[in-house]
Amino acid sequence: MGALNLSRFDSAQRVGDKGIARPPPLVTGKGRDRRKRPHMTDLRLMVAGASGRMGQTLIRIIAETPGVKLAAALERPEADGIGEDAGLRAGVTATDVDIDTDAASIVRDADAILDFTTPATTVALAKVAAKARVAHVI
Secondary structure, eight states, X not given: OOOOXXXXXXXXXXXXXXXXXXXOOEEEETTEEEEOOOOOOOEEEEEETTTSHHHHXXXXXXXXXXXXXXXXXXXXXXXXXXXXXXXXXXXXXXXXXXXXXXXXXXXXXXXXXXXXXXXXXXXXXXXXXXXXXXXXXX
16 A cells, blocks of 8 residues: 555645655644644623622633633613723723623624623523523633
């Protein structure tokens, strides 16, 4: 039996008689090698309970974490900070995301909900998340 023909695969290169495929070529940048990767978008997160202590902590962590971004901030109608920029309220740079009270209207901007609310609100948010088909992290 002859060697395996891998010529039809652009990123594979034949090695010896066994036809073992090599990974895609390395790309050098700023003194280190890294694999070519497809472009990935940031994970868009909605923080429920955004004016609270844990909500503000989550917003600060999101601001510092590559690969995620704050997409929406939710709070109950009687809470402080409604209409304020969530990032500024949490003590980080402006995020252009205002704290809102209508989960159904802002969940469409998110891939997932991070929920630090009361049990009753969590049940209501579970229904909103299911209808919008987004992850709900409690």
